[in-house]
Amino acid sequence: MAGSDAAPKIGAPEFANALLNADAPSPPGLIGPDGKAAPKRFAVYRNNVIVSLCEALGQTYPAVRTLLGDDYFNALARAFVTDHPPSSPVLIWYGGAFADFVEAFPPLQDYPYLADVARAEWAWLQAYHAEDAAPLDPAVLGSIDPEKLASARFVRHPATSRVSSEWPLADLLRANRFSPGDGAHIDLGAAQSLLITRPDLDVDVVPLRPGGAAFVDALLSGAGLGEAAGLGADASAEFSLSDCLSDCLGAGAFKGLETN
Structure with a gap:
């Protein structure tokens, strides 16, 4: 039976808090092989864990x-x-x-576009690791009865998502991720929405045309083509059904088509 001087047990929550908080003391009862307290050993381990997590964030949000x-x-x-x-x-x-954390972080309130950039990068990661699926062949549309086309519903590809922003997301990603240094002419007043897909091996980031976000959202939510086109037209007088649909099909945003 343990004596009164036995080291206290360390609970998982206490250990996790001490591990991720650089200002927290080492957990009570933590001892080294010599049976003595080992705060320096724990500090080294803690630093390695924190650095690894920070590096992971840097890789996800370049x-x-x-x-x-x-x-x-x-x-x-x-x-x-x-x-x-x-x-x-x-x-x-x-x-x-991370995106929500960035959005609420007080020192970054003068840089409101950062959170949306983070959301787009998280969507990119999800697309990259999404389940593989063959994209819908655009030629399939030509085989559908025109009377049924308006009610046709597109099946989302596992890698497809849409990210919208009041800021120029496509330009910010291009200049700071895909083509570093190419940011001399970014207009921060130009709102942009993105369609993010991975029909094959590489993730595609496609800027959406006017009304495209409403159109894509409707299709991804299961609306028929006619209803989605109406929502796109309501969102922008410049909406073009043929152009937006072509963008979606070309990017491999869908894996199937259902008709009644």
């Missing part, structure tokens, strides 16, 4: 990192890690709440 610079991004990542312990053992899925 555009945000570029926009902020390495030093500021690392400080932001450490603040996020302290408040958001991993909920999955799979490191690639760490950071799903």
Whole structure:
């Protein structure tokens, strides 16, 4: 039976809090092989864990990192890690709440586009790791009875999502992720919506045309083609059904088509 001087048990919540909070003391009762308290050993382990999580965030959000610079991004990542312990053992899925954290982070209130850039990068990651599926062949539409085309419903490809913003998302991603340094002519007043897909091996990021976001949202929600076209036209007088549908099919946004 353990004596009165036995080391106290360390609960998982207490250990997790101490592990991710650089200002927290090492857990009570933590001892080394010599049976003595080992705060330095724990500090080294804690630093390695925090650095690994911060590096994972940097890999998931390279555009945000570029926009902020390495030093500021690392400080932001450490603040996020302290408040958001991993909920999955799979490191690639760490950071799903990062965009909301960035949006609410007081020092970044003068940079409101950062949160939407993070949302687009998270959607990119989800598309990259989504289930494989053959995209819908556009030629299928030619075989459908024209009277049934308006009620036809498109089946979402597993990698497809839509991200909208009041900011120029496509330009910000291009300049800070896909073509670094190409940001001299970004107009921050130009709102952009993105269709993100992965029909084959590579993720595609497609800027949507006027009315395209409403059109895509309707199709991805299960609306028929006619209803979706109406919503796109309501959203913008410049909406073009043929152009927006062509963009979606060309990007492999769907994996099937259902008709009544």
